[in-house]
Amino acid sequence: MSPFTKNAYTLRVGNIPAFDELGVSKTGMTFNSHIPTWKFNREFITKVILAPNFAKEIVNLIPIIFDELKEHWKDIGEDVPIDFSIWIHKFMTEIVFQAFVGLRVNGLKPYFNSIVESSKKKDTETNPIDKEIEVFPDIIKEGLDNIGFFLTIPSLVRHTILRKKNIAALKNRKQTFDILTKVIDTRRKEIKQTSIDEKLRQDMLTLLITMNTERELIDQKHVDEEHSKPLNNNQIHQIILEAISGGIETSASSLCTMVYHLAHYPDVLTRLRQELDTIFGFEKDRQITVEDLSKMHYTEAVFNECTRLVNPSKTLPRESTTKDIIAGYEWSASTSFEIYTEGIHKNPAFWKDPYKFNPDRFMESEPLRNTHLAFGGGARGCPGRKIAILEMKYLIFLIYRNFDITLVDMDAPMNLEYKFISMCSELKVKVRPRFPQA
Numbered sequence: 001m002s003p004f005t006k007n008a009y010t011l012r013v014g015n016i017p018a019f020d021e022l023g024v025s026k027t028g029m030t031f032n033s034h035i036p037t038w039k040f041n042r043e044f045i046t047k048v049i050l051a052p053n054f055a056k057e058i059v060n061l062i063p064i065i066f067d068e069l070k071e072h073w074k075d076i077g078e079d080v081p082i083d084f085s086i087w088i089h090k091f092m093t094e095i096v097f098q099a100f101v102g103l104r105v106n107g108l109k110p111y112f113n114s115i116v117e118s119s120k121k122k123d124t125e126t127n128p129i130d131k132e133i134e135v136f137p138d139i140i141k142e143g144l145d146n147i148g149f150f151l152t153i154p155s156l157v158r159h160t161i162l163r164k165k166n167i168a169a170l171k172n173r174k175q176t177f178d179i180l181t182k183v184i185d186t187r188r189k190e191i192k193q194t195s196i197d198e199k200l201r202q203d204m205l206t207l208l209i210t211m212n213t214e215r216e217l218i219d220q221k222h223v224d225e226e227h228s229k230p231l232n233n234n235q236i237h238q239i240i241l242e243a244i245s246g247g248i249e250t251s252a253s254s255l256c257t258m259v260y261h262l263a264h265y266p267d268v269l270t271r272l273r274q275e276l277d278t279i280f281g282f283e284k285d286r287q288i289t290v291e292d293l294s295k296m297h298y299t300e301a302v303f304n305e306c307t308r309l310v311n312p313s314k315t316l317p318r319e320s321t322t323k324d325i326i327a328g329y330e331w332s333a334s335t336s337f338e339i340y341t342e343g344i345h346k347n348p349a350f351w352k353d354p355y356k357f358n359p360d361r362f363m364e365s366e367p368l369r370n371t372h373l374a375f376g377g378g379a380r381g382c383p384g385r386k387i388a389i390l391e392m393k394y395l396i397f398l399i400y401r402n403f404d405i406t407l408v409d410m411d412a413p414m415n416l417e418y419k420f421i422s423m424c425s426e427l428k429v430k431v432r433p434r435f436p437q438a
């Protein structure tokens with residue numbers, strides 16, 4: 001089956017009353033079934049993500065946050081097992097919050113303090129904007145869980161037996177928006193108070209707020225009338241929320257999959273490190289650029305192979321907007337399809353020895369169209385792909401340049417749990433600095 005046909009599959013899901021109730025069916029992107037607003041929002045987020053300065057901001061940001069992580073890992077000590085999945089989740093949260101809303105959650109140090117003995121604990125500082133931001137990642141994670149709840153549990157059950165959980169889910173949604181309103185309003189005020197010739201930082205929120213204003217930070221060559229007005233809070237809310245939730249869990253889980261496989265395949269790790277040495281050399285203070293990262297072809301092949309074998313999205317839903325013929329059958333408009341990526345990723349018709357871990361398959365030739373769907377595809381494909389790959393590559397460089405990572409249990413399978421997407425729930429490792437003095 002050819003899953004993506006021009007314009008017939010712009011809907012992920014059709015009109016789901018439960019999503020109207022949750023307030024996600026006509027806003028943002030992921031579950032927006034109102035095509036004009038989805039298209040409008042998507043064009044805005046795409047503009048931000050493709051803006052060269054946005055990628056540069058992320059590349060400048062990653063080593064700063066990594067230095068903090070590096071210190072914590074060194075202070076824990078090399079013989080102490082740590083849960084990589086929690087650390088990397090906290091780390092991605094810092095990156096995503098800083099890059100998307102310009103705020104630090106400051107979650108690394110409290111987590112360090114929670115797992116070390118009292119003599120090792122460090123002083124914590126409070127968030128400059130609001131204590132609420134510290135709990136915001138958990139609120140967002142709960143919101144992601146609630147999507148699954150609304151998608152799978154019938155209305156009658158939600159409003160009777162599971163009434164309490166239903167109320168809690170709606171409360172979670174309100175709480176999310178209250179915090180976001182505060183964040184957006186605070187930033188609007190800061191921008192207003194910054195003189196016009198002073199440079200603004202280029203996080204996603206600032207780029208969205210300033211779009212189509214005199215502080216415009218993105219060079220928009222062709223702006224039609226529809227896209228020429230500044231965005232209001234309602235429009236910004238859901239775009240930011242989806243960028244945050246889309247950017248944390250998937251990236252953190254994919255990194256766990258890479259660390260797991262690199263521990264099991266030392267030859268692959270050796271080759272990956274050779275690539276890093278060739279591109280980056282050993283100059284200590286060398287500034288890493290977006291161009292450097294674009295040369296990491298083998299690392300990208302390892303990422304592709306890891307997400308082929310362990311894909312966070314096992315299925316991709318679509319609803320047809322016109323009638324179509326698929327697999328020899330005619331299907332009417334508004335038919336729901338589930339594209340079974342798990343099956344496509346392991347289908348021997350597309351992949352030689354599909355269960356074998358072999359990153360070289362991505363070096364030797366391009367996979368057939370629509371057979372590697374880690375980021376989905378077509379009109380609804382992931383808009384964050386470019387940024388996600390950039391982050392993955394930079395992090396892999398920093399982690400494997402600075403540390404040797406061993407799995408605590410080499411015989412254990414990957415620990416995955418399904419919460420709307422498939423996520424790594426635990427990965428016990430030991431981390432040893434490669435250059436203890438650095």
Ligand code: HEM
Binds near residue numbers: 012246313375379
């Ligand atoms: C390794 C990291 C990531 C993976 C594996 C991933 C994967 C995916 C997948 C499979 C989809 C569904 C595509 C489809 O239905 O065809 C998707 C959609 C989406 N992703 Fe990502 N994603 C990642 C990172 C990000 C980042 C960093 C962002 C932030 C900008 C993001 C934002 C979104 C949004 C907003 C959608 C919905 C798009 C729409 O409906 O138009 N993702 N992602």
